[in-house]
Amino acid sequence: MKQFRTMTYPYVLWIAAMIVLPMLLIVLYAFTESGNDVLTFRFTLENFARFVTDRVFLAVLWRSLYIALVTTVICILLGYPIAYVIAQMGERANTIMILLITMPTWVNMLVRTYAWMGILQDEGVLNSFLGLFGLGPVPMIHTSFAVILGMVYNFIPFMILQIHTSLNKMDKNLLNAAADLGADRIQTFLRVTLPLSLPGVVSGITLVFLPAVSSFFIPKLLGGGQYVLVGNVIESQFLTSGDWNFGSAISMIMAIIIMVSMYFTRKIDVSVASAGKE
Template structure:
């Protein structure tokens, strides 16, 4: 037993180095103020008060939550039917479809976002196609539409895979029993398939909402710097203005929001699981 415990020490040290230590530094900077040359270790809420009391920053926070919510809803609306169709397939076709869904994730997300810049610009593919029908050019780049489209494209595979996993694990005999009891296909879906797939939907919501609310390079590239979200403010504070204290405070606020979101989704998942057992 001691031998196996000793084998965990390198992993514990690694976790401390890459997770615990950076988080402690963020907390330290968030609750301190910087002097001209040295860090003043003085407990203060000034950095948090600055963010909360500034209407511009609060508007950016609300915009980030709104964009993340819209992205999540679109991913659920598009991802569920796709996952359902894939789950109905068997054998080789199922594997091929899953492969097609996951293949874009093999390419770096930054590269994929750059590709959308070329597609959405005024001389891009979309406007070229529209010009064939005498429409356009339509300004799509550097808009909220472009930002949401980029987020949906990058994050929807996570939603599809989570829902597909729940649907694939579902006992098909339950649908047969529902049919034997006289349920229509719609009734069988609403009373059997949908409730059993909700854990996958909740997991997908977690995997989409959390990165969407903290994303910074998608709005930076597709929004052209004109569409600022919380992630962009944090990046600016650390890399441009050099105000690590304020940037750390914003990061801590976002960490709390993310933890609350995870707690709510986890609570919903437990309630869904308990209702399923009943």
């Protein structure tokens, strides 16, 4: 094996250049003052102070976490039953259903979000349909409903796939064993299936919550700019205001929040996996 070690060097180089370096740059920017010279290293904590003291930004942060949380909860509530039903199906139906679930992700997320714009607009498909019955137009686009709908729609496949995998690899004999020991179907589900599929739910949460909390084009397109989330703030700091230092600071705050939340989810995961170990 040793003689192949040199073959990893290009990848090490790649990781250094493409991942480590940009992250270091973000940290550097976050802790320095803005200025026209790229290389004036004047350290400051002001970027962070500005974010924490500004009620508007804190409201945006709070809103982002809230939306992401709601999205994740809806994804679990909708995704679990779907994954469960699919896992009960025969092998062939199983494959087809999983294919159908993953198929939308083959189309670019941006395109699909534009499609939702067309559906939700005041003169869009849905409102035209309601108009046939003399209803509406119901304002749907540019509401928190539209943003959450867009997020759930885009991220739910990840939740379903994770839960489905953990349900599918579960030893079916465990269900027989539970039935054998007197548990009816509901008891079997609550005491065996559900706890054993929680690791899938946890990794599903990771895959939904993370992109949801930092997403910026879904709130931009479906929220119509009135519904600003943290991702949009970061985007505008970099692209519109050109304040890279402040943008980097917000990114770092988000990264820390995400890391902390991941740490707790992992903890839940571990304690679920070894529940009962005292």
